[in-house]
Amino acid sequence: MDQPVQGKQRSLTEQAYELLRREIITxxxxxxxxxxxxxxxxxxxxxxxPVRDALxxxxxxxxxxxxxxxxxxxxxxxxxxxxxxxxVRIVIEGGTAAxxxxxxxxxxxxxxxxxxxxxxxxxxxxxxxxxxxxxRQFHSAISRAAGRDRLYKLxxxxxxxxxxxxxxxxxxxxxxxETQSDHRRIVQVxxxxxxxxxxxxxTAHNEATRxxxxxxxxxGRGMAAIRVx
Numbered sequence: 001m002d003q004p005v006q007g008k009q010r011s012l013t014e015q016a017y018e019l020l021r022r023e024i025i026t027x028x029x030x031x032x033x034x035x036x037x038x039x040x041x042x043x044x045x046x047x048x049x050p051v052r053d054a055l056x057x058x059x060x061x062x063x064x065x066x067x068x069x070x071x072x073x074x075x076x077x078x079x080x081x082x083x084x085x086x087x088v089r090i091v092i093e094g095g096t097a098a099x100x101x102x103x104x105x106x107x108x109x110x111x112x113x114x115x116x117x118x119x120x121x122x123x124x125x126x127x128x129x130x131x132x133x134x135x136r137q138f139h140s141a142i143s144r145a146a147g148r149d150r151l152y153k154l155x156x157x158x159x160x161x162x163x164x165x166x167x168x169x170x171x172x173x174x175x176x177x178e179t180q181s182d183h184r185r186i187v188q189v190x191x192x193x194x195x196x197x198x199x200x201x202x203t204a205h206n207e208a209t210r211x212x213x214x215x216x217x218x219x220g221r222g223m224a225a226i227r228v229x
Contacts, residue, residue, distance in 0.1 A: 012046055012047075012050035013049075013050040013053040013054055013057075015044075015046075015050070016040075016044055016046055016050045016051050016053070016054035017053075017054035017057050017058065019044060020040065020044075020051075020054055020055070020058060021058060021061070021063065024058065024063045024064075024074055024164070025063075025160075025163045025164055025167065026129075026164075026167050027164055027167055027168060029074050030074065031074055031075065031076045031077045031164065032073065032074060032076040033073065033074045034070075034071060034072070034073050035071065035072050035073070035074065036071045036072065037051050037052050037055070037071070037072075040055075055072055059072075061160070062075060062161065063075055077164055077165065077168070079214070079217065081161075081165075082165055082210065082213050082214060082217075083210065085158060085161055085162050085165070086162075086206055086207075086209060086210040086213075088158055089158050089162070089206050089209075090202075090203050090206045090207070092151065092154050092155055092158060093139065093142070093143070093155060093202045093206060094199040094200075094202050094203045094206075095151070095199065096142060096143045096146045096148070096151050096155060096202075097142055097146075097186075097190070097195075097198040097199055097201070097202040098195035098196070098198050098199040099146035099147070099148060099151070099195070100142050100143070100145040100146040100190060100198065101189070101190050101192075101193050101194055101195045101197075101198035102193065102195055103145065103146070103147055104145040104190050104191075104193070105145070108141065108144075108145045109187060109190060109191050111141055112138060112141055112142070112183075112186070112187045112190070113184075113187050115134050115135075115137050115138040115141065115183070116138065116180060116183035116184045116186075116187055117180065118130065118131050118134035118135070118180075119131065119176040119180065120170065120176065122171075122174065128167070128170060128171070131170065131176075132163065132166055132167060132170065135166065135179065136159050136163070138183055139155060139159060140152065140155060140156060140159070142155075142186075142190070142202075143155040143156075145190075165213055168213075168216065169212060169213045169216045172216040172219060173212075173215075173216055173219070175212060178208065178212065182205045182208060183205075185201060186198075186201055186202065186205060189201045
């Protein structure tokens with residue numbers, strides 16, 4: 001008798017988790033915002049239990065902080081976060097690209113070429129969502145081509161943490177030209193099967209991403225979402 005209820009509860013928790021995670025990543029729930037179980041449960045039209053369980057998962061993911069007797073806060077984004085996450089990305093993706101260059105297939109190169117062509121329209125939210133998803137798939141595909149499951153998981157986790165910054169940066173300025181140009185050059189280098197060149201171009205691409213994000217914040221339009229420390 002209890003099993004269907006438990007299954008339903010898990011399903012509601014999963015729904016709450018996915019919805020809230022999506023809102024955090026896209027900054028619909030702004031960095032630094034205070035939230036409560038009651039408020040979120042009412043908005044999601046759920047009881048507090050699945051919302052509480054979802055918030056616990058999001059806390060484990062590093063997206064939510066809890067404060068006794070005060071509730072929850074969406075973890076702020078800081079300049080230090082940008083620099084540290086990009087540093088990690090350079091180390092991981094540089095090595096991953098070098099491994100991928102040694103074993104990538106023509107089919108995988110074709111898929112990367114397709115993903116490199118994605119662009120977005122500032123006026124359309126769905127267009128930006130698809131662009132961010134394509135960027136994630138592009139970098140994930142390189143780590144898959146390396147044939148190392150642990151590296152793939154590390155790249156995925158790093159992309160999870162960076163996605164809020166990607167949304168912020170792409171809303172502040174048009175990143176279409178530089179992203180497409182860099183991604184196409186990456187495909188060309190990988191097609192030469194040169195590990196050293198692959199490492200170098202991924203390092204340069206991620207440094208360019210750092211500069212772009214910091215420039216977006218420095219423009220003033222991103223300061224409301226980013227803390228200095």
